[in-house]
Amino acid sequence: MISMSLDRLDLAILTALHEHPRAGVLEISRITQVARATVQARLQRLESTGVVTGYGPDIDLEAAGQHVSAFVTLEIAQGALDQLAPELEAMPTILEAYATTGSADVLCKVAASSHADLQETLIALNRSPSVVRTTSVVVLGTVVAPRVLPLLERSAEQRDARAPAYRTRST
Amino acid sequence: MISMSLDRLDLAILTALHEHPRAGVLEISRITQVARATVQARLQRLESTGVVTGYGPDIDLEAAGQHVSAFVTLEIAQGALDQLAPELEAMPTILEAYATTGSADVLCKVAASSHADLQETLIALNRSPSVVRTTSVVVLGTVVAPRVLPLLERSAEQRDARAPAYRTRST
DNA sequence: GCTCATGCTGATCATTATGACCAGTCCAAT
DNA sequence: ATTGGACTGGTCATAATGATCAGCATGAGC
Structure with missing residues (x-):
């Protein structure tokens, strides 16, 4: 590059x-x-x-009704990244996702219209055969805007x- | 809102x-x-x-020479968030930062021109009186683009x- | 069904910008 | 000194802009 x-x-x-x-x-x-x-x-x-x-x-998701934001990390099955990518692409609440170093394999930025909506995303992620474990933290506030x-x-x-x-x- | x-x-x-x-x-x-x-x-x-x-x-930082990307979590001193925000704002490598639930207090998305540049950011963060501990993961690749x-x-x-x-x- | 506020329409006006291109000058690298 | 490429001010035909408007249609509320 x-x-x-x-x-x-x-x-x-x-x-x-x-x-x-x-x-x-x-x-x-x-x-x-x-x-x-x-x-x-x-x-x-x-x-x-x-x-x-x-x-x-440039869109402010909160002003557009998506009030909940979170970061979700995924541990995935060995070699499952190729399989996972289209699954994540198909979930509208996944705003962006990266493969990372560290104990988890993927870090996702997620937005949702409610905590229930966020939970549905987490459930869908846990249901994926590619995903072994998820952890999530909810965004409480913005410290530095993008x-x-x-x-x-x-x-x-x-x-x-x-x-x-x-x-x-x-x- | x-x-x-x-x-x-x-x-x-x-x-x-x-x-x-x-x-x-x-x-x-x-x-x-x-x-x-x-x-x-x-x-x-x-x-x-x-x-x-x-x-x-919309800017692609990698095309602009910033080849390294990372997510950094910060545990901060009790009540130090107000103090930290301007510090983070003053670091150009901090792309965005959020206060979160979970064991860390703040999650930052960071970009840098090199691993050495990233390390300098981490050193600066550790030097801050507001920051007790940092952890970081380096982005290996993009799974879902923003x-x-x-x-x-x-x-x-x-x-x-x-x-x-x-x-x-x-x- | 009726009323009415609001969203949508097609249009106008004076002004300005656009994409594409050009010949000439300048400047920095060799 | 030479030269390629960056920058300039300019041209051309075409089209768009912001602001505004009167009229019509629609959907919500009664």
Whole structure:
């Protein structure tokens, strides 16, 4: 997997996109102080390299009625991961799932409309022939809301771009 | 917290937005077979009720060079959550964090550019006066990629809208 | 059945943006 | 010094936008 390095202009564009919902290319070029064609070229590159995978919409599940959130770990039968993946995909309450190191094999982020709904998910998981054991913790509150830009900012802050507004200490 | 119920037209709009990146309102109205002003009104409502919180961009951190991902649990000192939150916010590698039930108090999703970078995060966490103990698991792979629409589809599928294309079994 | 509030429609207006493309200049790597 | 690629300001034909509106349809409540 080749990954690309983002520079300060990439970051400015991503930030502008995030902070100005549904802004078009011309508006982004105004905010970032580069030519419109430059924004187009940069977006094209961010999309074609897979850094930008889409444009939301970003959804708050709680506002949409899904008030319960939990993390569930699964110990699975030896070699059962290939079997389990489509099972998890077929459960709408599984928001995301990862194979991990540690005593459990899979960690899932789950959302549900109620505790009963969550319990149904757990029951379904326990019923799977691939799953040996589950543990779960319920989310009580959000300490840090989901974000990725601070991490990208950190790595991009040293990388100038050629556009005048993005050269070393020029602005 | 009042939450709104989504109906089939809400879902069609959200889905169209997701599947047609940067599509404008007119295009969404074509895809969903309702009037443009209806899409505008629906989006306005989805945004003002907090269901839609933004429009990305959706970023693949791995493509952007952050190749390591982990989940970290924290046991914290009694009553130290208020103190910890700004500390976590200040660490760019903390993508999201939740207070949870269970033996640990906080669960964090972490990304980093390398295992050394991840270790630095863990060291910083252990150095915090609020943190008594940390455990971590490293993500080996993605089993289910992040998604929310299947869950919303499930709850919206019974709810017709008044637009002709969205009445009971009319289409 | 009747009433009425609300959702949906197709339309208008003035303004602006879009995608695609281009020739020229600039800059950083070699 | 050379050169490839990044960036610029610009063009073209086309289409979209936000805001608004009057009218119609529908479904909930009585």
